[in-house]
Amino acid sequence: MxxxxxxxxxxxxxxxxxxxxxxxxxxxxxxxxxxxxxxxxxxxxxxxxxxxxxxxxxxxxxxxxxxxxxPVNEEMVIQFPITQIPADIPLEIGGTLNMHQDGNGQVIQVVIKEVTDEFVILDANHPxxxxxxxxxxxxxxxx
CATH class of the missing domain: 3.10.50.40 (Chitinase A; domain 3)
Incomplete structure (x- = not known):
């Protein structure tokens, strides 16, 4: 065969x-x-x-x-200022957000890893x- x-x-x-x-x-x-x-x-x-x-x-x-x-790339885990996320977007750990990359219009999905008073920790690694x-x-x- x-x-x-x-x-x-x-x-x-x-x-x-x-x-x-x-x-x-x-x-x-x-x-x-x-x-x-x-x-x-x-x-x-x-x-x-x-x-x-x-x-x-x-x-x-x-x-x-x-x-x-x-492998997990730690450079793809970012602290994002919570003030730059619209208030009507729910920030639940494990939830996902779509982020637009500057310049090329590409959208990447990120996972919410942690939420603090000042930052949201986002992970752009593949799940x-x-x-x-x-x-x-x-x-x-x-x-």
């Missing part, structure tokens, strides 16, 4: 969990994930895990955070940064 390789469009069913078993994403009940291998459309460890599989193959891959969403991931993969099709 043909093995999946860079440049192929693959269709994959998956279940993603953290090392403690907590489910964070799954294709169950949905169409399989379709992407081009080697194109950077998915995290490196996922891409590498599918490479070499044949249609019908199933396997589990353990992806260290450096091949997933990277899975610093996490090692486990994916159960099933290659459904290669195009």
């Amino acid at each position: 043909r093995q999946a390789q860079a440049g192929d469009t693959v269709h994959v069913h998956y279940k993603g969990t953290l090392t403690d078993g907590q489910l964070f994403d799954s294709s169950e009940g949905r169409e399989p994930l379709s992407f081009q291998l080697g194109s950077g459309m998915v995290i490196k460890g996922f891409d590498d895990g599918v490479t070499g599989m044949e249609v019908g193959d199933k396997k589990t891959v353990h992806i260290p955070n450096v091949e997933a969403y990277g 899975l940064a610093g996490q090692d991931l486990i994916f159960e993969l099933e290659l459904v099709d290669i195009k």
